[in-house]
Amino acid sequence: MAFKNSQEKTLLSAHISVRYADKPVLRAVQLKIQCGEVLGLVGQSGSGKSTLAMAILGLLEKKRTHTEGNIRFQDSELLQLSERELRALRGRAIALVLQSPLSSLNPALKIRTQLKEAWRAHASGTSEECMTAIRACMASVSLPSDDEFLRKYPSQMSVGQAQRVLIAMAVMHRPALLIADEATSALDVITQSEILALFRHLNRSTGMAILYISHDLASVAGICDRIAILHQGEIVECGTTEQIFTNPGHNYTQRLMAAIPRVLSAGANPQRKSEAAAAR
Amino acid sequence: MSLGRKLACAALVLVMSASAAANWLAPAGYSKQYREATNAPPSHTHWLGTDEIGRDRFARVLYGTRISLLLAPAAALLSTLMAAFFGGLAGYLGGAWARTAMAVTDLFLSLPWLFLLIAARALMPLNVSPLISVLVTFLLLGLLGWTTAARVLCTTAASLRTSDFVRQARAAGLTGQRLFWMHVVPNLKPVLYAQFWISIPVFILSEANLGILGLGVAEPMPSWGSLLKELEGLVSVGEEPWKFAPLILLAVVVTSFQLLLSKQEEAA
Numbered sequence: 001m002a003f004k005n006s007q008e009k010t011l012l013s014a015h016i017s018v019r020y021a022d023k024p025v026l027r028a029v030q031l032k033i034q035c036g037e038v039l040g041l042v043g044q045s046g047s048g049k050s051t052l053a054m055a056i057l058g059l060l061e062k063k064r065t066h067t068e069g070n071i072r073f074q075d076s077e078l079l080q081l082s083e084r085e086l087r088a089l090r091g092r093a094i095a096l097v098l099q100s101p102l103s104s105l106n107p108a109l110k111i112r113t114q115l116k117e118a119w120r121a122h123a124s125g126t127s128e129e130c131m132t133a134i135r136a137c138m139a140s141v142s143l144p145s146d147d148e149f150l151r152k153y154p155s156q157m158s159v160g161q162a163q164r165v166l167i168a169m170a171v172m173h174r175p176a177l178l179i180a181d182e183a184t185s186a187l188d189v190i191t192q193s194e195i196l197a198l199f200r201h202l203n204r205s206t207g208m209a210i211l212y213i214s215h216d217l218a219s220v221a222g223i224c225d226r227i228a229i230l231h232q233g234e235i236v237e238c239g240t241t242e243q244i245f246t247n248p249g250h251n252y253t254q255r256l257m258a259a260i261p262r263v264l265s266a267g268a269n270p271q272r273k274s275e276a277a278a279a280r
Numbered sequence: 281m282s283l284g285r286k287l288a289c290a291a292l293v294l295v296m297s298a299s300a301a302a303n304w305l306a307p308a309g310y311s312k313q314y315r316e317a318t319n320a321p322p323s324h325t326h327w328l329g330t331d332e333i334g335r336d337r338f339a340r341v342l343y344g345t346r347i348s349l350l351l352a353p354a355a356a357l358l359s360t361l362m363a364a365f366f367g368g369l370a371g372y373l374g375g376a377w378a379r380t381a382m383a384v385t386d387l388f389l390s391l392p393w394l395f396l397l398i399a400a401r402a403l404m405p406l407n408v409s410p411l412i413s414v415l416v417t418f419l420l421l422g423l424l425g426w427t428t429a430a431r432v433l434c435t436t437a438a439s440l441r442t443s444d445f446v447r448q449a450r451a452a453g454l455t456g457q458r459l460f461w462m463h464v465v466p467n468l469k470p471v472l473y474a475q476f477w478i479s480i481p482v483f484i485l486s487e488a489n490l491g492i493l494g495l496g497v498a499e500p501m502p503s504w505g506s507l508l509k510e511l512e513g514l515v516s517v518g519e520e521p522w523k524f525a526p527l528i529l530l531a532v533v534v535t536s537f538q539l540l541l542s543k544q545e546e547a548a
Contacts, residue, residue, distance in 0.1 A: 090450070096452075121455075169448075
C-alpha cells in the first residue's frame with residue numbers, strides 16, 4: 001500500500017474532556033489517528049461524537065463549553081492555538097464534511113461561488129488558477145466541472161451530488177485529516193456506498209487520514225481500518241475493524257454488534273417461521 | 281395572480297406613470313398661481329379646480345404624488361439598510377451584541393411611532409427650504425423606522441449563525457467577515473426585500489401624517505400630506521368633493537401596496 005509507511009506516524013493525538021455548563025460530554029477521551037488511516041468513531045446519538053469533531057476543529061463555543069486536555073495535530077497543540085491560527089488549519093489541514101449535504105451548502109449561492117470561497121480561504125491567485133483548482137477537485141469526486149453544473153444552486157442538485165460537492169470543497173487543499181461527521185447517514189444505500197467508495201479512493205490516492213464518525217456499523221465496517229467505540233462520553237474500546245466485529249470486548253460493543261440486523265430465511269427465523277405456519 | 285392583485289398592480293402603474301409624466305400632463309408646474317381663478321371648481325383648464333391662492337390642484341396632486349412615491353421608497357431603503365446592518369450584524373455576532381441591539385429596538389418600539397416622528401420633527405427647525413424639508417422628512421422616516429425590521433433581521437441572522445452551512449464554511453477556514461457577507465447577508469435578502477416593500481405604505485402614511493400637521497414637506501412643494509392639509513377647514517363632504525382627490529389617491533395606493541405585499545409579509 002502506497003501510504004503504509006506514513007500510517008505508522010501519529011497524525012493526531014487527543015486526550016480531552018469537554019463539559020457543556022455542568023454536564024460532562026466527553027470524559028478523558030483518548031484518541032490517536034495515524035497518518036493515512038481511516039478511523040471509525042462509533043456511538044449512539046448523544047454520545048459525544050460530534051462534540052469531539054468540533055473540539056478538534058476548535059469550533060466549540062468557548063462561552064458555553066469548557067475543554068480540558070490536549071489535542072496534538074502534526075506539530076501543533078490545537079487547544080493552545082489562537083483563533084487566527086486555527087482558521088489557518090481549518091479547511092487546509094483539517095477538513096469537515098457534515099451529515100446533511102443540502103443544508104451544509106449555502107442555498108443562496110451557486111456551487112461555483114461556494115467552491116471559490118473555499119479555495120480563496122487558503123490560496124491566492126488569478127481567477128483562472130482558482131477555476132483550474134475547482135475543476136480538478138470536481139474531477140476527483142467524479143462530478144462534472146462544466147459551467148452549466150457549476151452555475152447550479154444546491155437545490156438544483158441531488159443529495160448525492162451535493163455530498164460530492166461538499167467533499168470536493170473539503171479536499172480542495174489536500175488536508176491531512178478529513179472529519180466525516182455522519183457524512184453518509186442522510187443518504188440512500190446506493191449513494192451511501194458510492195460516497196464510501198469515494199472516501200476510500202481519496203484515502204488511498206492522497207494518503208489523507210479520515211475520522212469517520214457514524215452510528216451505522218455497516219458503513220463503518222466497509223471503510224475503516226480501526227474503530228473506536230464512544231459510549232456516554234468515554235472511549236470504551238478501540239481496535240482493528242476485524243477485532244471489533246469478531247471479538248468485541250466491552251459490554252456496550254457487544255450490544256452494538258448484537259443489534260446489527262441480520263437477514264434470516266423463514267426457516268431460520270423462529271418468529272417468521274411461526275407467522276408462515278399461521279398463514280398456512 | 282388574483283383579480284384584486286391585478287387591479288392593484290394596474291392602479292399603481294397608472295398612478296406612477298401619471299406622476300412620472302407630471303411635467304408633460306401639467307406643464308405649468310405646481311406653484312404657478314392663477315390669481316383670477318382662486319378656489320375655482322373643476323373645469324376643462326383646471327381638472328380638479330384650484331386652491332385658495334389659485335394653484336392648479338391637478339398639477340399639485342401629480343407632483344405631490346411624485347414626491348411621496350419617491351420619498352417613501354427612499355426612506356424604506358435607508359431604514360432597510362440600517363436594519364440589515366444593525367439587526368443582521370447583532371444577530372450574527374450574538375451574545376451581548378444581540379442583547380444590546382434588542383434592548384435598543386425595544387426602547388424605540390415602546391414609543392408610539394407617530395408620536396416619536398412628530399416629536400423628532402418638531403425639535404428641528406420648521407422654517408427651511410422645501411428641498412431641505414424633503415431631505416429632513418426622508419431622513420427622519422429612514423432613521424426612526426428601522427427598528428421593527430432590525431428585530432426580524434436579528435432573529436433571522438441568529439438562526440443563520442448556527443446553521444449547517446455557516447458551520448461548514450467556518451470549518452473551511454473562512455474569516456468572520458467573509459462568513460457574514462457571503463453566507464449570512466445573501467440569506468437575509470428575502471427578508472430584506474419583504475421589509476423594504478412593507479415599509480413603503482407605512483412611510484407613505486407617516487409622511488401624510490406629518491404633512492397634515494405641517495411638519496412634512498414645506499410649501500410650495502406639494503406632497504400628499506401637505507395636500508391633505510387642505511381638508512382641515514372642510515365643512516361638508518358634498519360641497520367640494522374634488523378636494524378629496526389626494527385622499528382617494530392615498531387610499532388607493534396604500535391599499536394596492538397592501539394587496540401586493542400580502543405574500544411579502546408572509547416571507548418576513
